Amino acid sequence: MKMERLFKEAWKSEIDSGIYLSKDMKTELIEKVISQEGERTTRGKWIYPMVLTSFVVGVAFLLLISIQNVPFGLMVTSNQQINNEFGLRELIFTEKNYWMLGAIILEIVTVLLFFRVIKNTKRWEAVLLTRIMTKYLTTLPRNLIIQGLICIVIGMGIFYSSLTIIKYLTVFFVMMLNCLVSLWIIRGLDRASCPHCRHQFSRKELFKMTWAPYSLKCIQCNENIYQSQHSKKKSIVFIWLPLVSHYGLGFLGIPFQIMIFSFILVGLFFNFYIINFTTSFSKKDEPLW
Structure with a gap:
C-alpha cells in the first residue's frame, strides 16, 4: 500500500508540475505496486x-x-x-x-x-x-x-x-x-563465499572443500579460510531431524532395510545439495563446537 501511494503521488506530481519520469522508473514503480499487492493478498x-x-x-x-x-x-x-x-x-x-x-x-x-x-x-x-x-x-x-x-x-x-x-x-x-x-x-540462503575476496563458490568447489582438510585456501585469492562455528552448529539440525524421524519409524515396525534406504537418500540430499547453503567460512580459526 505504501508503494502504491508513492506511485500515485509521483504520477500526480508529474501531471501537475511537469516533472519527467523516465520509462524505466514508471515500469519499476508499477512492478513494485503489482508485486506488493500480490504479497498482501497471499501473506498469512x-x-x-x-x-x-x-x-x-x-x-x-x-x-x-x-x-x-x-x-x-x-x-x-x-x-x-x-x-x-x-x-x-x-x-x-x-x-x-x-x-x-x-x-x-x-x-x-x-x-x-x-x-x-x-x-x-x-x-x-x-x-x-x-x-x-x-x-x-x-x-x-x-x-x-x-x-x-x-x-x-x-x-x-x-x-x-x-x-x-x-x-x-x-x-x-x-x-x-x-x-x-x-x-x-x-x-x-545462498551459496557460501570467501570472507576475504567475497568470491562465491560453485557447487563443485564447495563439495570438494567440505571433504577437504580442516584448513582450506580460497580458490580465488589463495587466502586461508576456515569453516565457521555457526556453520557447524547449524548442521546439527540436519543430522538430528532425520535420525529422530527414522528412529521413530523403527518403533512402528517398518522393515529395517526400507528405513535405512530412506535415511541414506536423505543423507545424500543433504551432502549434495543442502550443504551448499549451510556451509560458511571465516577468516579466523574458530573452536569446533
Whole structure:
C-alpha cells in the first residue's frame, strides 16, 4: 500500500508540475505496486486452507470407511438394524485404518509444505514451476482448490491401498518431510563465499572443500579460510531431524532395510545439495563446537 501511494503521488506530481519520469522508473514503480499487492493478498493465508483441507479429508475418510465396510443390503434396508459388528468403533479402530489416518496426515502436511517451499525460495524464482505457481496461484481460493484436490486425490489412493503399501508411503512422506524442512530452513540462503575476496563458490568447489582438510585456501585469492562455528552448529539440525524421524519409524515396525534406504537418500540430499547453503567460512580459526 505504501508503494502504491508513492506511485500515485509521483504520477500526480508529474501531471501537475511537469516533472519527467523516465520509462524505466514508471515500469519499476508499477512492478513494485503489482508485486506488493500480490504479497498482501497471499501473506498469512496458510492456516485457513490447511484446517479446511484437513477437515474435508477427515470427513471423506470416515465416510469412505463407513461405505466400504457396511454391506449394501444393510444400507438400503431401512427396517433392518445394523449389527454391532458394523459399528463405527469397530470400523475405525483397526491396524490398517490407524496407518491410513497417519499417512493421510503426513500427506497433507507434505503437500502444504511443498507449496510453501516452492513459493518462498527466492533462488528458485526463475524455475518454471515457481513461475507457474506465482502466476496462477495468487489468491486464496486458487491455492485452496489446487492443494485440496491434490490432497484428496492422493488420499483416495492411500485409502484403496493395501497395508504394506501404506507403510511404504508413510516412509516416503517422512523422507519428503525431512527434505522439505531442510529446504525451508535454507529458503533465504545462498551459496557460501570467501570472507576475504567475497568470491562465491560453485557447487563443485564447495563439495570438494567440505571433504577437504580442516584448513582450506580460497580458490580465488589463495587466502586461508576456515569453516565457521555457526556453520557447524547449524548442521546439527540436519543430522538430528532425520535420525529422530527414522528412529521413530523403527518403533512402528517398518522393515529395517526400507528405513535405512530412506535415511541414506536423505543423507545424500543433504551432502549434495543442502550443504551448499549451510556451509560458511571465516577468516579466523574458530573452536569446533
